[in-house]
Amino acid sequence: MASYSFIWRMGCSLKFHRLKLNLRVSSRTYKTEAAVFGHNPLLIRDQPVTDLDRITKETLPVHCLINGYREYGHLQSRVNPLGQSSKLDISSCQWILNPESYSLNMSDTVTNPPPVYSHIISNEVTTVSDLVDKLKHIYCDKLTVEVAHMVDSAEKDWFCKQYEELHQSELMPEHRQQNAILMKKSQVFEQILASKFTTLKRYGGDGCESLIALYNEIFRESATGGVDKIVVCSAHRGRLNLLTTFLGLSPAQVFRKVQGHREWPENVKGCGDVLSHLSSGKTLEYADGEVYVTMIPNPSHLEACNPVAAGKTRAKQRLAMDGDYSTHPHDTQTHRALCLQIHGDAAFAGQGVIQETLALSxxxxxxxxxxxxVVINNQLGFTTEAERGRTSLYSSCVTKMNSVPVIRVNGEDADSMIKAAALAVRYRNTWHKDVIIDVMCYRRLGHNELDDPSFTQPIMYRVIKDKMPVPDTYLSQLIEEGVCKEEDMNGKISGWHTYLQQQFETSKEAVIEADHLEKQWSGMTQASSTVTTWDTGVDEQLLRFVSAKSVDVPADFTAHPTLNRSHIQRRIEKTQQNSPIDWATAEAMAFGSLLIQGYDVRISGQDVGRGTFSHRHIMLVDQETDAIHIPLNHMYDEQTNFLEVGNSILSEEAVLGFEYGFSIESPRCLAIWEAQFGDFFNGAQIMIDTYISSGEAKWLRQTGLVMLLPTGMDGAGPEHSSCRLERFLQLTDSKEEETDGDDVNMYVAHPTTPSQYFHLLRRQMLRNFRKPLIVGSPKTLLRLPAAVSTLPDMAPGTHFHPVLDDSVVNKSKVSKVVFCSGKHFYTLAEERDKRKATDVALVRLEELCPFPTQSLQHVTKSYPSAKQFIWSQEEHRNYGSWSFVRPRFENLVGVKLGYAGRAELAAPACGMGIVHKTECANILESTFNS
Ligand SMILES: Cc1ncc(C[n+]2csc(CCOP(=O)(O)OP(=O)(O)O)c2C)c(N)n1
Ligand SMILES: [Mg+2]
Structure with a gap:
């Protein structure tokens, strides 16, 4: 009975196959078919990609048996070189893999095999027993796949068929030979490093040496299949070997680094990074094509590099007008830049950024x-074995959410590794989706080479101790099979030995170069230690043009009536009447003018198209069709630079990492990430600490990324009030006792007017260096009538002012100077008017880092009668800019500041309205009456 119900279930899913085939639609579009910049709807495949619908009642049992192996065969595979994992309960699949479950006997002849399986049921398969043997060989040996979770049955069928054919194919002898020698060379390199530097932690590839063959075949297959660039990110394991074997990092450079020498010339500013974070890139040539492979630098924080690599890959696609940026609809299915992410098994299962990056993909x-x-699955994370390192059966289970295939391979079988690589590249290039290769291997030594792993895994390491290294066994196998000659191989290996020895001896004299200002970065420089001012003004006519175009919609576009009135018509009127300019208009003017000047703009984050506060509307939605229209991308016919609006998934870490990756590849794109509310950035703290604030110092990678962090104490409670500017200020390398220059690691601004924001954004692109910019951006100021600017504020010759002096007081009568920043200025100004406190001057610090010492010295001197200098802030005393400005005012400006603001608190803001109001009143009192 059970078997019948199973067949019935399969029969139902068969009908589902047919249904799906007829209804195939792309799942990766907006709600309309219309393309917007950076997104071309996927073409719907016009031909069926499965023949499963030809299965009949008679052939159904054989189909069920084959399908059983496709879906469950991996549970009985031999992919683990250390033997079966105790997590695996194979009894659950016995029934599914048993022919009798489908009323088939082992001795039955396979009559009328379904034609769709002709590549499996060929001449040598006559009985059910033959078929089972063959299926066991394909799905239960050292290479297998996991596909049961794939919801698109046509895609799953395509993948299985490819796998089955590839599994049975012969490998090219010259490819096997090349891989054997590459593995042997990498092994020799590890041995030399180990013998010359006995205390070095190299995180070697011992125990997963066949990865070298896997990488080689991924590169070869990619080059052959039309991929021309690969961006790699990798954790520590085997990384040095990948860099030296393929990516042009010379052994001499590695030896130099291990000995503690500089990795770039003395005139280049930076602190450098450890051996296991180095990176490099090189063009690899294969018989059928070439591919440029580059690895991004990474911090120690495992898996943080993945969204960064994906973002960089996307930027490469933009630069080449590839993939989603192609202007040829039929090209939409090629993505010639590929992202290769290399993971450790424990980190892949444990780090949340993996799920976020997959969700983004x-x-x-x-x-x-x-x-x-590629998951380097050595079944250990430091000293924690897989059984206790995760809940899921496999390290890769998190990827199932994306309905993509997993290839499982025994790392001791180099031939299977080669096939796994080919399959992965072909799937990715056909379906344009992620694919996972789970390389089951082991770690011959401890987490680093100085550790003793038998402290914690004694039994596992008894097994590992007796294992022969794969480069040795594979080479012997090829010699035995006559694929290569022992003398030739020995000659090559000893030649490599000699080369490495020479590299070691000459390493101290090796020429060192910095490569950070090459290709699209040529013309850029490292920022200087002085402060420069950049004319970021724009012709008023042009600004009027951009402003009008920023709300221009096609004749057949149906805008929402409220937006038509409050956004579109109002901006048109304002533009015509020279009315004051609000925040959103100034932003549109900055974006549009940059596009016209030859820069791209990319803004991403949650709901950025409309804007959290419904003020931006840079992306309009047709009320009849749901079509998206981005007016700034249609300013004029020959427009070549565009605004990309990436309404992101609800993630901070992966999205911010992605934008950072995009920005390090694109100095001519203003990349902006906006937090929904400022404090949500802390979900992405790893990206800020390890990439944004320190990437240039560690790896010479500049970024002009802008982070917009809506902030302001407006009674919204602990989590929607403060963007914690203090955190960013503490992360800067601003000096406490010397004047800052342009070369601070990050710019931190808290502007108060639309024109100041306009200049800040434009300055990011017009300067000849790139620095991250953190903006405490407004919430209530977006609509505050006082927070407006005029076109002359943005005209040619104008620029950003780090300090805005008081323009209304009679300076000689001022007895108290109050310094402040952000929206608090308007509260203070209103209060001063109320109190008629004409002897109080309000000076705004629009930019906190670099600290504007000279401007402040100048401003302070201009108040000859001032007796009191106060820092007034709306944040609590342990938040905001107070602890940053205080020592700098004292040491650099020569002013001892008094404090007016909230008292210390555990949370950034209180949650009780009545308390909030009292606090606000107290700040005003302490500012004006102290
Ligand atoms: C976010 C983070 N947490 C902890 C560590 C410390 N650490 C470094 S390597 C490692 C084990 C990684 O295991 P796995 O991902 O399986 O890689 P393997 O070393 O086995 O190749 C740990 C815990 C780290 N580098 N990053
Ligand atoms: Mg591991």
Whole structure:
């Protein structure tokens, strides 16, 4: 009975196959078919990609048996070189893999095999027993796949068929030979490092040496299949070997680094990073094509590099007008830049950024056409074995949410590794989705080479001790099979030995170069230690043009009536009447003018198209069709630079990492990430600490990324009030006892007017260096009538002012100077008017880092009668800019500041309205009456 119900279930799913085939639609579009910049709807495949609908009642049992192996065969595979994992309960699949469950006997002849399986049921398969043997060989040996979770049955069928054919194919002898020698060379390199530097933690690839063959075949297959660039990110394991074997990092450079020498010339500013974070890139040539492979630098924080690599890949696609940026609709299915992400098994299962990056992978404006993931599954994370390192059966189970295939391979079988690589690349290039290769291997030594792993895994290491290294066994196998000659191989290996020895001896004299200002970065420089001012003004006519165009919609576009009135018509009127300019208009003017000047703009974050506070509306939605219109991308016919609006998934870490990755590849794109509310940035703290604030110092990678962090104490409670500017200020390398220059690591601004914001954004692109910019951005100021600017504030010759002096007081009568920043200025100004406190001057610090010492010295001197200098802030005393400005005012400006603001608190703001109001009153009192 059970078997019948199973067949019935399969029969139902068969009908589902047919249904799906007829209804195939792309799942990666907006609600309309219309393309927007950075997103081309996927073409719907016009031909069926499965023949499963030809299965009949008679052939159904054989189909069920084959399908059983496709879906469950991996549970009985031999992919684990250390033997079966105790997590695996194979009894659950016995029934599914048993022919009798489908009323088939082992001795039965396979009559009328379904034609769709002709590549499996060929001449040598006559009985059910033959078929089971063959299926066991394909699905239960050292290479297998996991596909049961894939919801698109046509895609799953395509993948299985490819796998089955590839599994049975012969490998090219020259490829096997090349891989054997590459593995042997990498092994020799590890041995030399180990013998010359006995205390070095190199995180070697011992125990997963066949990865070298896997990488080689991913590169070869990519080059052959039309991929021309690969962006790699990798954790520590085997990384040095990947860099030296393929990516042009010379052994001499590694030896130099281990000995503690500089990795770039003395005139280049930076602190450098450790050996296991180095990176490099090189063009690799294969018989059928070439591919440029580059690895991004990474911090120690495991898996943080993944969204960064994906973002960089997407930027490469933009630069090449590839993938989603292609202007040829039929090209939409090529993504010639590929992202290769290399993971450790424990980190892959444990780090949340993996889930976020996977969730991002198919979303418009973040899609890179599929990444290839390699999990170096040595079944240990430091000293924690897989059984206790995760809940899921496999390390890769998190990827099931994306309905993409997993290839499982025994790392001791180099031939299977080669096939796994080919399959992954072909799937990615056909379906433009992620694919995972789970390499089951082991770690011959401890987490680092100085550790003793038998402290914690004694039994596992008894097994590992007796294992022969794969480069040795594979080479012997090829010699035995006559694929290569022992003398030739020995000659090559000893030649490599000699080369490495020479590299070691000459390493101290090796020429060192910094490569950070090459290609699209040429013309850029490292920022100087002085402060420069940049004319970021724009012709008023042009600004009027941009303003009008920023709300221009096609004749057949149906705008929402409220937006038509409050956004579109109002901006048109304002533009015509020279009315004051609000925050959103100034932003549109900055974006549009940059586009006209040859820069791209990309803004991403949650709901950025409309804006959290419904003020931006840079992306309009047709009320009849749901079509998206981005007016700034239609300013004029020959427009070549565009605004990309990436309404992101609800993630901070992966999205911010993605934008950072995009920005390090694109000095000519103003990349902006906006937090929904400022404090949500802390979900992405790893990206800020390890990339944004320190990437240039560690790796010479500049970024002009802008982080917009809505902030302001407006009674919204602990989590929607403060963007915690203090955190950013503490992360800067601003000096406490010397004047800052342009070369601070991050700019931190808290502007109060639309024109100041306009200049800040434009300055990011017009300067000849790039620095991250953190903006405490407004919430209530977006609509405050006082917070407006005029066109002359943005005209040619104008620029950003780090300090805005008081323009209304009679300076000689001022007895108290109050310094402040952000929206608090308007509260103070209103209060001063109320109190008629004409002897109080309000001076705004619009930019806190670099600290504007000279401007402040100048301003302070201009108040000859001032007796009191106060810092007034709305934040609590342990938040905001107070602890940053205080020592700088004292040491650099020569002013001892008094404090007016909230008292210390555990949370950034209180949650009780009545308390909030009292606090506000107290701040005003302490500012004006102290
Ligand atoms: C976010 C983070 N947490 C902890 C560590 C410390 N750490 C470094 S390597 C490692 C184990 C990683 O295991 P796995 O991902 O399986 O890689 P393997 O070392 O086995 O190749 C740990 C815990 C780290 N580098 N990053
Ligand atoms: Mg591991």
């Amino acid at each position: 198919g979303v418009p404006h973040f899609n890179v056409g599929g990444s290839i993931h």
